[in-house]
Amino acid sequence: EAQVTQNPRYLITVTGKKLTVTCSQNMNHEYMSWYRQDPGLGLRQIYYSMNVEVTDKGDVPEGYKVSRKEKRNFPLILESPSPNQTSLYFCASSFGQGAREPQHFGDGTRLSIL
Amino acid sequence: GENVEQHPSTLSVQEGDSAVIKCTYSDSASNYFPWYKQELGKRPQLIIDIRSNVGEKKDQRIAVTLNKTAKHFSLHITETQPEDSAVYFCAASKIDKLSFGAGTTVTVRA
Numbered sequence: 001e002a003q004v005t006q007n008p009r010y011l012i013t014v015t016g017k018k019l020t021v022t023c024s025q026n027m028n029h030e031y032m033s034w035y036r037q038d039p040g041l042g043l044r045q046i047y048y049s050m051n052v053e054v055t056d057k058g059d060v061p062e063g064y065k066v067s068r069k070e071k072r073n074f075p076l077i078l079e080s081p082s083p084n085q086t087s088l089y090f091c092a093s094s095f096g097q098g099a100r101e102p103q104h105f106g107d108g109t110r111l112s113i114l
Numbered sequence: 115g116e117n118v119e120q121h122p123s124t125l126s127v128q129e130g131d132s133a134v135i136k137c138t139y140s141d142s143a144s145n146y147f148p149w150y151k152q153e154l155g156k157r158p159q160l161i162i163d164i165r166s167n168v169g170e171k172k173d174q175r176i177a178v179t180l181n182k183t184a185k186h187f188s189l190h191i192t193e194t195q196p197e198d199s200a201v202y203f204c205a206a207s208k209i210d211k212l213s214f215g216a217g218t219t220v221t222v223r224a
Binding site for chain 1: 120145148157160205207212214216
């Protein structure tokens with residue numbers, strides 16, 4: 001089944017404790033991206049990757065890191081999480097022309113930073 | 115960067131009536147405009163999209179219109195049904211970045 005898989009689905013952690021949210025897709029998509037969803041703000045793009053070894057900042061990259069060493073994986077790293085990063089996070093991927101194609105979203109990861 | 119504004123933030127309609135959601139964008143270079151539906155607790159899913167070389171697109175009860183000159187686009191849902199209740203997001207993109215509106219919560223009253 002074609003899908004985008006995120007792990008974990010839920011995480012409660014404390015300020016400053018490094019964490020990684022994994023994202024994997026099995027559709028051989030070139031484009032992958034991370035979004036955070038907050039009430040009243042919609043989805044805001046954190047980072048995106050047009051292809052392997054190519055990453056760039058979205059609209060809200062502060063406090064986050066990403067890497068794209070393999071085509072299928074695009075982990076989101078919070079090296080020193082803070083409470084303002086408490087949010088619902090979605091990974092997405094698409095084929096071909098990057099953000100100009102339908103995005104396939106994962107099921108989301110709900111992070112709570114205490 | 116791109117700024118997408120979406121109105122209204124909430125919309126309540128009687129079953130069978132039409133629903134219209136409007137979005138504006140700021141970057142004239144944007145050329146792809148998708149609409150996503152998100153049911154409670156679920157992932158966003160694409161329901162329809164339109165590219166800048168097209169003015170209107172329809173898929174059964176859903177239609178999208180695009181006015182490039184005015185930089186606005188709209189989603190029209192006709193003959194609304196209870197299963198249309200969800201949050202709807204518009205978005206605008208160029209090649210690499212995708213910017214979303216803040217969302218519209220649509221409630222269809224039986």
